[in-house]
Amino acid sequence: MDEKYFAKKIESKWQKKWAADGTFEAEVDDAKPKFYQLEMLPYPSGNLHMGHVRNYSVGDAVAWYKRLKGFNVLHPIGWDSFGQPAEDAAIKRGVNPREWTEDNIRSMRGQLERLGLSYDWRRQMAAHRPEYYKFDQWFFLKMHEMGLAYKKKTQVNWCETDQATLSNEQASGGICWRCGNPVTKKDLEQWFLKTTAYADRLLDDASEIEAGWPASVMKRQRDWIGRSTGAFVDFTIAESDVHTTDSGDNDDSPSGRKPEFVRVFTTRIDTIYGVNAIVVAAEHPLVMRHISLMPEDVLAKIQQIRAEQMNPTDHETEAIKDGIDTGLRAINPFSGDDVPVWVGNYVMMNYGTGAVMSVPGHDERDFEFARKFGLPIERVIQPRIDAEQRGSEGEENSALESAFTEYGVLVNSGEWNGKTSDDAKREMTEFAANHGFGEAATTYRLRDWGISRQRFWGSPIPIIYCDTCGTVPEKYENLPVELPDTAPFTGTGESPLAKVPEFYETKCPNCNEPARRETDTMDTFVDSSWYYFRYLDPNNTEVPFDTEKAAYWTPVDQYIGGDDHAVMHLIYTRFWTKVMKDLGLVDFDEPVKRLLTQGMVVGETFFDDSTGKRIYYPPSNVTVERDPKGKVVSVRSNDGKELKNAIERMSKSKGNGVDPDEMIDIYGADAARLFVLFAAPVDNELVWHEAGIEGAVRFLQRVWRFVWKWQNVSSVPPAVAGGVVAAMDVVRSETRDAPPATAGGTERARTLRMKTHQTIKRVDDNLGALQFNTPVAALMELSNAIYDIKVEPADASPDEIAAVREAVSALVLMLTPFAPHTAEELYANIVGNDNGILANGGRFPEYIEELSKASEIEIPVQVNGKLRSRIFAAPDADEDALQTMALADEKVREYTDGKEIVKVVVVPNRLVSVVVKG
């Protein structure tokens, strides 16, 4: 051990050692409890960024913590290596996507290794390798057999910038998930996975994982699935001689020919007597059927609305209601009234039935629409009112100032008057069903998952089109359908594979006649839906993974990643798991027991308002002026211009990115890791300040210096040579049996031991609760306490040496999850061998409660709620004793003398509160 802390030297030493020893290689072992620690796998862009560093430092801390607690820990990593950037590189720079990807994986693996992350590298998977994507295809075929994979022509989300289709999840908010540009619509023939078939299970199984997942993620998933229960109701079209078997787009309708009708979905059938119109989407089949009879101006308006709905969503103009009366009329099956049929821009074809019953009295949108077009507004629900008010007649007919959307009691609703909304909903739905004009219904916001991508760099969809046999799945024994080495890359929206005859020309698996392969590839979110099962059995060539291995390791105990995947990846992977359960591959419904979403790492930049030029903060790029208290008064560029600050997501274009390699080079991996864990609570945003990482180095150096100073002393008793745990046993028996020391040095020893054991408990509790900033603070406090003992090794008494030795051993072991290289090196120094913490049987230090307690504790005394004094008492002193002491206290008496004591509240070990009067 060197006297000085050289991060680079010890980091490379232990990284080599771990790799050579296979320290983090895990195997199934029924004798040990398992722990599957997983972090979201990176896309191999070529460079690690600070967000990765944070994500993987957190995961590594958990993995180490669990190892020290005696778990058999599986901690793998891999590569989400299919996807657009590789193809973009091919288009722009003519490189081969495979070589580009492999190069990036190589360099990023180097970066991960330099961080010293404790992965079992033997299990690495990469999505773009045939041995992996073979099983994407395998799953696709299984889902095809199960009827979960199907093809249909539909309007898809299309990103003009990326020239690519997007799933609904990827186009959330009308914005492309990758490039952030607005999304348009396009008609395409696409393969879909039937996620909607699992909508109920996705919702209902959520209760199993609720406790371990962030509430916000659960909520966003629920909102995304968007289940609403209500009813379909059919309104017959008046004076129409058209007959229909359904409302056009709905397969669930009753069979048999009936007069033309329009089917609406409503969650509020109890308001049906308040219907003033039927409003349908511009593309609704009803409109299509009657289009020839409509006047010019109506058609023009419908065209206009249709065009607006096709365009990228503009949230500014969206709120303005627009519509036109089609001239058709529909009959309300409950009241018998006939109402106009309108086209409205606020009704969307892709939700419910594309038609709504407009009830302006009790729906805000309908209210706004009715106001604008002067349609009648009637009250049919009245708030529940008290008995004495019930008689007042005016209520029922009073004009509505705004829509009343709550539940209440029905009025103006014929025979249903007086029913509550709840009762009416149930009874009216039944009534509609019995009379054949409606039924109970549930609709979802969730859509099926469109997985076709007109891209080269993805898993080919294993389907063959044959002129005689039609759409034919590839045979399992022919998997993988391999990508060609290269293709003509244009990025124009057609799959490059469609230009590679060697790829698409094939024989039909059925009839052996010439046939054509599907040339679209799968969405990369397919790869990430099941990758963590592949880690369990990465070399299996027959099936995705061995079910027995999965039975031991899965589900994932702890998953960590960014919350930008709250909807996309995490819904897909939950869906995939449920499919795997139905296939008999796993026996659980939910793949991830606990989920932690870490906050973003952001950078601070300063910019010149006039030019918009950004300057990244620390390395002497700017001059910071502060007042004597340290508050920033101004920041100037080196040429004297006043700058404004901005905290933004780190990115190349903003020039505020921080290169992990550079940080490792300057400060060391341990310091970088320690800092990201310490700087902020894990779910908060983290503003990267280089000064902070210097603080982390200082802490490590302090610990280092301390061990150096005490190293000769700490190896004195031969009994200690067996290791830290043994050392601590010795220390424990030395002091436990000894009478409580009272004088001089031994008092110091006792205080330090107390701090040591309090720290053990705090760090254990905090890590167990997935907090990382607070245990680091606790370790810093312990290090300060060791420092504060202020005894030179030569002058220390035996129990002081023992106490210091115990404190140092505990500190070093508990440092492992945060700064493993430093901890390993210090530990090696303490035990006198280089075998490593785990090989030596190092464990998380044991907490001994009795040692954590002070012999005397300070108890604050309040008089009338204000802190007036402190008394010292033995722990667990009884209430009477504390009260007597408190009332006898000189300072307390200043406030109580001559006054009446009304009440004394005593909280043992906490406080005494005296209430006086007069």
Next chain:
RNA sequence: GCCGAGGUGGCGAAAUUGGCAGACGCACUAGACUUAGGAUCUAGCGUCGAAAGACGUGCGAGUUCGAGUCUCGCCCUCGGCACCA
């Protein structure tokens, strides 16, 4: 607009869940050592005040011996969704 999370020193944050607000770190101030310090060590660091002390967790009320924490009403910030019938 709706939903969710949150507002604590100059900054990042703690606070045993109703019990000494500001632990720990950064920044800052003073001093020591030093040829030097962007190293290290010592001390200080919520506001006002010379001190005693008073005030202090977005604002206003309330419950309580006692409120950062609980209740009610406002204000603000950040995220998500955005006509979901």
